[in-house]
């Protein structure tokens with residue numbers, strides 16, 4: 001309800017609510033503080049699985065792909081498997097990064113990512129990652145990308161990727177897209 005271009009109206013709504021609340025202002029401020037708290041280390045879970053800190057890297061204008069990263073911890077006794085990632089882009093794939101003998105990094109789509117029992121699997125820069133494809137607008141730092149992770153056993157887990165600044169690890173340029 002507060003998404004996208006409605007951001008400023010969203011803010012006005014908050015001010016009105018504070019006025020209506022009157023003496024309850026302290027509680028309102030606390031609520032706003034919680035909503036505005038940095039989401040570093042945010043987690044999502046389902047059953048034996050915990051999804052740690054999904055984030056996407058901000059893209060430059062005109063870029064048509066963006067990368068997403070996360071970790072999955074499987075506290076259960078049986079292996080699970082990340083089968084797909086769903087998000088509001090024309091295509092979302094999971095890619096592995098492979099470096100050939102000449103030192104050239106290439107990305108190849110992978111059908112699934114195994115999460116062994118008792119293990120944590122990290123999708124991280126320079127390794128396996130989520131690829132958001134067909135972007136029509138940049139991923140902007142501070143934004144979020146709602147997505148659904150589809151696991152073989154745990155089923156669908158709704159998450160939000162935080163969009164973070166491009167880091168020293170670099171972007172996806174020159175990697176075969």
Ligand SMILES: [Cu+2]
Nearest residue numbers: 095107129131
């Ligand atoms: Cu990729």
